[in-house]
Amino acid sequence: MKHLLKMLDLSTQEITEILDLADQLKYELKHNIPHPLLKGKTLGMIFQKASTRTRVSFETGMYQLGGYPLFLSSNDLQIGRGEPVQDTARVLSRYLSGIMIRTFEQSEVEALAQHGSIPIINGLTDFCHPCQVLADLMTIREFKGSFDGLKMCFIGDGNNMANSLIVGCLKVGMAVSVACPDDYQPPKQILDFANQYSCFELTNSPAEAAKNADVLITDVWASMGQEGEAEKRKKAFAGYQINDDIMALAKSDAMVLHCLPAHREEEITEKVFEEHAKEIFEEAENRLHAQKAVMVKLMS
Numbered sequence: 216m217k218h219l220l221k222m223l224d225l226s227t228q229e230i231t232e233i234l235d236l237a238d239q240l241k242y243e244l245k246h247n248i249p250h251p252l253l254k255g256k257t258l259g260m261i262f263q264k265a266s267t268r269t270r271v272s273f274e275t276g277m278y279q280l281g282g283y284p285l286f287l288s289s290n291d292l293q294i295g296r297g298e299p300v301q302d303t304a305r306v307l308s309r310y311l312s313g314i315m316i317r318t319f320e321q322s323e324v325e326a327l328a329q330h331g332s333i334p335i336i337n338g339l340t341d342f343c344h345p346c347q348v349l350a351d352l353m354t355i356r357e358f359k360g361s362f363d364g365l366k367m368c369f370i371g372d373g374n375n376m377a378n379s380l381i382v383g384c385l386k387v388g389m390a391v392s393v394a395c396p397d398d399y400q401p402p403k404q405i406l407d408f409a410n411q412y413s414c415f416e417l418t419n420s421p422a423e424a425a426k427n428a429d430v431l432i433t434d435v436w437a438s439m440g441q442e443g444e445a446e447k448r449k450k451a452f453a454g455y456q457i458n459d460d461i462m463a464l465a466k467s468d469a470m471v472l473h474c475l476p477a478h479r480e481e482e483i484t485e486k487v488f489e490e491h492a493k494e495i496f497e498e499a500e501n502r503l504h505a506q507k508a509v510m511v512k513l514m515s
């Protein structure tokens with residue numbers, strides 16, 4: 216594993232190794248056992264979109280590993296003024312040990328990896344959010360003990376979160392049911408992958424998808440960069456909500472995850488959100504541990 220660009224690139228074994236190391240790093244942190252595995256290393260973090268969790272967890276994680284994180288806002292980099300990504304990649308490769316990038320186009324992240332000579336970590340694109348889904352898988356395994364026999368249900372937009380969840384959950388052996396409006400399905404590349412699995416189901420009925428689910432997950436109706444479509448999307452996604460009616464169809468011990476930020480009373484009700492705050496905020500914490508594991512695997 217040279218980069219973390221998308222879940223499609225990871226083998227089941229690589230996912231398991233990251234999750235095992237993440238569990239170990241979490242244990243060590245809780246027991247004040249230092250782990251300076253990236254002493255002397257630097258991580259550049261390029262943000263072309265806003266972030267709370269990704270920025271703070273990568274920055275803190277790098278510090279805990281003994282390395283140095285640099286926050287690089289694209290407003291201040293020449294890349295924001297049009298310097299080509301292939302030049303940025305070649306320059307930054309000469310200073311840094313790794314790059315985390317949050318941007319719009321997946322092709323930009325792939326180009327950094329192609330033209331640079333250091334590990335590239337995708338901190339969210341319009342296409343996918345692998346760091347989040349590694350933390351989600353870590354959280355599912357933590358609460359449920361294993362992935363065996365579990366069904367994950369995603370309700371909402373066929374967006375970056377849906378894409379990475381579909382691939383990640385199928386790769387670790389879970390059944391996956393996705394409910395999206397017909398006009399907001401995941402892209403062909405993801406559906407082509409998923410349709411190889413008989414335990415994958417795509418529907419436009421949230422009730423259908425939620426049946427007997429062990430894990431229910433949703434995400435905002437309008438992602439970063441889609442603010443102009445928010446009103447149109449509110450209409451298209453009406454009914455694509457995790458609420459008490461949906462929870463009644465799932466298993467009685469079902470857990471709920473949300474990558475955050477959440478829009479209460481849109482994709483999830485306040486009530487369900489607060490009833491499942493324990494899992495949701497453990498999931499947010501696990502960003503730290505999962506990403507530290509990724510950095511150690513790629514950069515040590």
Ligand code: CP
Nearest residue numbers: 266267268269474475
């Ligand atoms: N879930 C997530 O990636 O959060 P941020 O946008 O705050 O980084």
Ligand code: NVA
Nearest residue numbers: 374434438439474475
């Ligand atoms: N789908 C959301 C995820 C935020 C973490 C977005 O791209 O804005």
